[in-house]
Structure formats: structure tokens, C-alpha cells
Amino acid sequence: MKFVIRRFKDDKSFWQSFEVPVKKGMTLLDGLFYIRENIDPSLAFRASCRMGICGSCAVKVNGRPRLACETQLSKFKKEIKIEPLDNFRVIRDLVTEFEGFFAKHKKVKPYLIANTDYENPIEQLQTPEELKKYYIFTLCIKCGSCLSVCPSSATLESSLGPAALVSAYRFNADSRDRGKEERLKIVSESFGVWRCHSAMECSEVCPKQIEPAKAIQLLRRETLR
Amino acid sequence: MGVMSWFKYKSPFGLAFAFQRITGIILLFYLILHLCYLTSLQSRELYETLTSITVSRQFIIFDSLLILCGVFHGVNGIRIIIHELGIGHELRRVVLAVSAIIAILGWIIGSYILLMALGD
Numbered sequence: 192m193k194f195v196i197r198r199f200k201d202d203k204s205f206w207q208s209f210e211v212p213v214k215k216g217m218t219l220l221d222g223l224f225y226i227r228e229n230i231d232p233s234l235a236f237r238a239s240c241r242m243g244i245c246g247s248c249a250v251k252v253n254g255r256p257r258l259a260c261e262t263q264l265s266k267f268k269k270e271i272k273i274e275p276l277d278n279f280r281v282i283r284d285l286v287t288e289f290e291g292f293f294a295k296h297k298k299v300k301p302y303l304i305a306n307t308d309y310e311n312p313i314e315q316l317q318t319p320e321e322l323k324k325y326y327i328f329t330l331c332i333k334c335g336s337c338l339s340v341c342p343s344s345a346t347l348e349s350s351l352g353p354a355a356l357v358s359a360y361r362f363n364a365d366s367r368d369r370g371k372e373e374r375l376k377i378v379s380e381s382f383g384v385w386r387c388h389s390a391m392e393c394s395e396v397c398p399k400q401i402e403p404a405k406a407i408q409l410l411r412r413e414t415l416r
Numbered sequence: 417m418g419v420m421s422w423f424k425y426k427s428p429f430g431l432a433f434a435f436q437r438i439t440g441i442i443l444l445f446y447l448i449l450h451l452c453y454l455t456s457l458q459s460r461e462l463y464e465t466l467t468s469i470t471v472s473r474q475f476i477i478f479d480s481l482l483i484l485c486g487v488f489h490g491v492n493g494i495r496i497i498i499h500e501l502g503i504g505h506e507l508r509r510v511v512l513a514v515s516a517i518i519a520i521l522g523w524i525i526g527s528y529i530l531l532m533a534l535g536d
Contacts, residue, residue: 256426342430391427408501412501
């Protein structure tokens with residue numbers, strides 16, 4: 192199979208082709224490793240868990256963001272075009288800068304804010320129904336696919352983007368959390384939930400099918416209460 | 417990437433998003449043009465002369481395209497409102513297909529009415 196990769200070196204970008212022998216069950220990430228180990232050791236890409244958990248290997252495949260480790264090469268015919276994610280600054284080849292992405296994530300306080308007495312800690316109970324309200328949104332792996340296709344984030348860099356807003360909703364919907372008001376104040380700003388124009392591309396490309404667009408609309412509803 | 421990102425769609429939803437913006441701009445442009453046109457008509461003779469040019473078979477294609485823009489923008493807007501109320505996200509593909517069918521039907525019916533109103 193022909194791998195056509197968009198490479199970046201010293202502020203210049205160019206397309207480079209590689210021939211990769213494909214075996215049954217081989218993933219795109221396996222193909223990238225094959226190139227690096229057998230053809231061009233200078234090819235840069237990010238990967239870690241190889242099982243769709245860490246979200247490191249998200250790249251644009253034939254124009255659509257996908258996790259390289261979960262993309263079977265048998266899906267494609269003769270050629271496959273690979274590029275780094277959009278809306279992110281490219282460091283080199285397929286490696287993009289995620290510092291801004293995580294800074295946005297940090298902004299919404301993505302952790303449980305609870306009145307915990309650390310001297311005498313007690314178990315914080317939750318019913319299965321309460322868990323069900325936000326469980327799906329805990330599956331976000333911060334791969335950045337949603338932000339890379341969000342037209343609102345593309346037109347305004349300070350826009351929080353889908354992943355950060357999903358996190359805000361996830362913790363706001365948690366019955367044990369006491370930081371709802373703090374987070375609502377942050378996401379109500381002009382760069383928050385009101386920046387979303389419901390293009391719904393985020394829900395379409397999410398590798399975990401967590402419906403970020405739905406989380407944003409539910410968060411919007413909360414801000415109006 | 418800016419405004420060009422509107423056209424880097426990955427799914428029919430992104431395409432609908434791009435069309436919503438394009439039709440919005442066209443409708444706004446038409447509204448301004450329409451108001452300027454109407455305010456410039458100072459006499460009955462001038463009104464009749466200009467409407468005999470614009471209300472004609474040669475212009476019907478533009479009127480028909482305007483109906484398409486208006487119907488699409490309206491129907492797609494309602495679809496977005498439904499989803500923005502937090503409703504039907506899981507059924508979004510069906511909602512999009514239904515809204516596309518309604519928009520096309522509205523366009524055909526609107527254009528037919530227009531054609532009939534024009535007569536011979």
C-alpha cells in the first residue's frame with residue numbers, strides 16, 4: 192500500500208510517498224512504525240498505548256481525523272493520505288503541539304471539586320442513575336480530533352473547543368461535585384459554550400462516539416438556568 | 417485557517433453548516449439589494465418598467481435559487497434549534513435527512529407556485 196505522508200521540516204511542508212507491505216490485521220500505526228523502522232527513521236509521529244486509550248496517535252487520514260492505532264489498513268484500497276491534525280501547530284511531520292489544547296482543558300477545572308474533610312475522609316456515594324448521567328463523557332481520551340474539525344475553534348483560537356466543554360459538563364453533571372457555579376462562569380464567557388455553532392463535526396469524528404456536541408448543548412442549558 | 421475552515425467539512429453536517437453560512441450571506445445581500453431597489457422606485461412608471469424586467473421568465477432562475485436559499489436556511493435553522501435544545505442528537509442523521517427532504521420539497525413547490533403566478 193502506498194502511504195502518502197505530509198511532512199514538515201524547518202517550516203516547509205512536502206508530501207512523501209512510502210510503499211508499505213500490508214498484512215491482515217495491520218493498523219495504520221503498524222504501517223507508520225514499519226516506515227520508521229525500515230525506510231525512513233526520521234519520520235516523526237506520536238503514539239503510546241497502541242489500543243485506543245491514550246489518544247496520542249490521532250492523525251488526519253484521507254481528510255478525516257482517526258486514531259492510527261484503531262484504523263485497519265484493510266479499510267483502504269491502494270493509497271492512504273496521512274496529515275497532522277488541523278487547528279494545531281505542527282512541531283514536525285505528524286506531531287502537533289498540544290500545550291494549548293491542554294491549557295484550554297485545564298481552564299474548565301476538569302477535576303472533582305468537593306468539600307472533602309481529609310482528616311476524616313468518607314466514601315462519596317453515587318447511585319448507578321447518577322453515574323449514568325455523565326458516564327459516556329468520561330470516555331474522552333483527549334485525542335484532539337474534535338478540536339481539529341471544529342470550525343468555531345478554527346476561526347477563534349481562544350475558543351475552548353469541544354473537548355474542554357465535554358470535561359466541564361462531565362464534572363458539572365457529577366452528583367459529588369460542588370464546583371458547578373465556578374465552571375459555569377468560565378464556560379459562559381464568549382469563548383465558551385456560546386462560541387459553538389452546532390456544526391456537529393466533533394460528534395461525527397469522535398473515535399469514542401461520546402457526542403461532544405450534545406454535551407455542549409446540555410452545558411448551554413445549564414448556563415441559562 | 418479562518419473562514420476557509422467552513423469548507424473543510426468532514427461530514428454532511430459540516431456541509432450543512434457551510435451552506436447555512438453561504439445562504440445566510442446570500443439572503444442578507446439580497447435583502448439589502450431588495451431594499452435599495454424598492455427605495456429607488458420613485459414613480460409608478462419606473463416601478464412598472466423595472467418590475468417588467470425583474471418579474472419575468474429570464475429572472476425566474478434567480479427567484480428559484482432565492483427560494484432554495486430561503487427554504488434551506490429556514491429548515492436547517494429549525495434543525496439546529498432542535499439540537500441546540502439538547503434534543504435528538506443520537507438521531508441527528510435522520511433529522512438531517514428529513515430536513516433536506518423538506519427543503520427540497522419546499523424549493524420545488526415554491527418554484528412551481530412562482531412559475532404558475534408568472535403565467536404566460
